[in-house]
Amino acid sequence: MQAPHIRILATGGTIAGSGGSAFGNGYSPGQISVEAMVAEIRALGIDASLDPIEIASIGSQDIGWAEWGLLHAEVLRAQADETICGVIITHGTDTAEETALLLDLTLDAGKPVVLVGAMRPADAVGSDGMRNFANGVRVASDPASADRGVLVVMGDTVFAARDVRKAATSNIDAFKGFPRGPLARVTPTSLDWFGPAARVGEKARFAWPQRLPRVAILTAGAGMDAKPVEAMLGIGCEGIVLAGMGQGNAPRVVLDALGAAVRSGVPVVRSSRVDEGMVDRNVEVDDDARGLVAARALGPAKARILLALLVAQGITDPAAVQAEFDRR
Structure with missing residues (x-):
């Protein structure tokens, strides 16, 4: 053999x-x-x-x-x-x-x-x-x-x-x-x-992009203000991933600034700085009003990769981005 x-x-x-x-x-x-x-x-x-x-x-x-x-x-x-x-x-x-x-x-x-x-x-x-x-x-x-x-x-x-x-x-x-x-x-x-192969015949989800857009990770902390969000937009970030407290939370002033980023065309995904756990759509954070996306099971590092691929494909609408994160 x-x-x-x-x-x-x-x-x-x-x-x-x-x-x-x-x-x-x-x-x-x-x-x-x-x-x-x-x-x-x-x-x-x-x-x-x-x-x-x-x-x-x-x-x-x-x-x-x-x-x-x-x-x-x-x-x-x-x-x-x-x-x-x-x-x-x-x-x-x-x-x-x-x-x-x-x-x-x-x-x-x-x-x-x-x-x-x-x-x-x-x-x-x-x-x-x-x-x-x-x-x-x-x-x-x-x-x-x-x-x-x-x-x-x-x-x-x-x-x-x-x-x-x-x-x-x-x-x-x-x-x-x-x-x-x-x-x-x-x-x-x-x-x-522990189980059979679950992706038989599955093709690539995304074509290899010509470039990977600039997507930054913002880590939330107590007492922070909106300046880091402004700085990220100022250097041309095309997407932002929040490594939030708990279930992807952050000070209200930061969430407001992230909501403004979404309105300007920059998609924002909420993930967690906590080691393990789901980040679901959140009434307290008011994802619907702010246009924020919940990372679900993906931590900040992998959420950044997925968001960059989506932006590279021209997928920036919050609902479409959320649908992709829901599939992980």
Whole structure:
């Protein structure tokens, strides 16, 4: 039986990081080449044909439009290659949920696309990178991984792009899924799905845009005024995501300023700075009168990605934007 052929797209991150110390806190991301990581996986005896391409060697805090465009194009090439059964993207954990959602919304949900990363650099005690990589190979090579959209594999757990989030700064089990939880548990030799693929035949929700509009996140705090909203509009923001208190709330003067932004043609989405929970349409905030959109299950980072894609498609009407957030 022929070994599964998997395309590896490397972007850097902690999984390719080195600190020069087994116990130190500091390290540099993207120091280990993808060829070296692939060689280590091969040395473990894993039965897979791994085809590496280096997209970037950066920390994921620096990932942006250029790298996203290259990733999207390379995944499309892999999807069109009948010899390739899946794609693994090595990625820093800070923005993994944003890259995963952006690709998930702009790719067909066919061949598995799996993001893997690490919470500890390669030379740290208890490094998790190679195990996550090996788990990613197990997921990407499994036919049952198809038609699930983009996946994130961290800590022996498989998450859907629409649900995954980084919920802790440095814990080895930093990733969680909300609202649907994980899709599967995985080790390098086993994979147990909790349910069947739910996106069979689903096509990309959005075409890849020519640019990603400027959408900013505004974090609410007690005693703040409307000046930050004015500043965001002043630098040309085409959308605003509120990381609000509790269920997406903010001081009344801020909500009034956001309502004025909507009337000027800038869509505004209310999300929450709280780690977990739904943000529904709210009578207290008066979403209907102000034209605000409730983020539902998406946190601020992913709400920003979805809103930017919507604005890029010319979708700015609050009702139409709300309909898209309701679908997540």
